[in-house]
Amino acid sequence: MTWRDVVLLGVGGFGQTWRAAISASGMRVAALIDTDREALEVARQVFRTPRDRCFPSLAAWEGSADVLIDSTPPMQRADRIAAIADRARRFVLAKPAAWTAQEARAIDRAVSEKSGMAFVAMQKRFLPAFIALQRQVREGRIGRPGYLRLDVEVDGTFWAPGWAWRREMAFPSLWEGMVHQLDLALEWLPDFRAVEVSAQAWNPRWSPFPGQADVSALLRGEEGEVIQILSRWSRLRGPFRTYFSGVCLEGTSGVLEVIDGKLFRDQHYQQVDDDGGAMMDLEKLNERLVDHLIRDEDAVTLGLGRHGRVLALLMAVEQSIKDGRTVRVADDGA
Known part of the structure; x- marks a missing residue:
């Protein structure tokens, strides 16, 4: 088409x-x-x-x-x-x-x-370092992945157009922030199938949000893998950790990290295809996303099937927060 x-x-x-x-x-x-x-x-x-x-x-x-x-x-x-x-x-x-x-x-x-x-539009996965990370995982450079940590700590008021409705959300960093982190996790770990989710949320006294601005979640997979996610939007002063930092993926024979948009394996810097794009803005990332969709009409991992799975896991995170307990999930990997 x-x-x-x-x-x-x-x-x-x-x-x-x-x-x-x-x-x-x-x-x-x-x-x-x-x-x-x-x-x-x-x-x-x-x-x-x-x-x-x-x-x-x-x-x-x-x-x-x-x-x-x-x-x-x-x-x-x-x-x-x-x-x-x-x-x-x-x-x-x-x-x-x-x-x-x-x-x-x-x-x-x-x-x-x-x-x-x-x-x-899950455009953050098109950061050059993230594409390179996924390639190295597929090539077996770190063996079998078993632990993924994704941390984000930012000032959640950064996006002025969305402030009016984000401030009304009970868990803004969950549905507007962790959605990206979970999308990246499932993109990098395609065989991961969650079996249980435990999560907490809190709101520091300095937070500008009426709801719970900060969320942490731990997801356990059926093969023993762990995904640990921190999504904090209450941080008003730097240094911040954006979506292009705070990534650590450990495998049986190596560790991959993304820090400030740059990829490291076992603490050694890894050259990527477009090193000048370490900290791409949304405009450039959206340009790459559209180019990908035009070249790959199916683009199944950007479809609503994958996204529905992300949303189901977000719902489990929210349920765990509200119930104050670990939640069992049926993640079929569709």
Whole structure:
């Protein structure tokens, strides 16, 4: 399938990070949609889009396109996509695609029934060091992986466009942060099957979030593997540990670490394909994601099947926090 034209739903905030990807792909902008008229006008000028292709709501748009990128928050997304499932062949959804695995499956079903496909914008896996890490795991450079740690400690107010609704979430760093870490974990450890999850959440007195800004989780696999994740959004002062640091994967014959976007094996620096991209921004990562989708139409690990599995594990983490106990899970690896 060719990617000839695209609709961008939500042009401000996260929607701005798709500009380079759309331009580099050569796709024609079929429509821009946003309730914020000022953001819509800015995007119109950036893409040089005629005014008759700019719409204040999804209901006002009556066209079709090869691709629709939904950069809006996930609330009511299942109904939103179901209503337009026959008007695009490919849907690229901002994460999380939904709040539950069941909602993700509903979106996938609605799109596939119209012979389309839906993908989730899990762009962080396209960092050069992460791609190189995955390659070394597949090549057996560290033997059989058994322990993965992913730590993130940042100021959770960093993304101003999302602050208004993230501050209303009970566990913002879970659904907006740990979703990336779990996606990376399943990408690097494709044979991992979780059997139990234990988690805790807390909120320091200096946290700007009303909810629980910090979450830690430990997932045990059926073969004894352990994934340990820390997602802290209450840290107001550096040094921070971003998604491109705080990664440690231990195997039977070696250790891989990613620190500040650079890959190390057994403490020795590893040259990667694009070393200048150690700390890529969202714009560049989204450009790489779109390029990957265009070249690999199936891209199954970016589909809603994999994402639904991530959401199911996030739900187990939340249940463990609320119940104050270890939760048994049935992770079929689909």
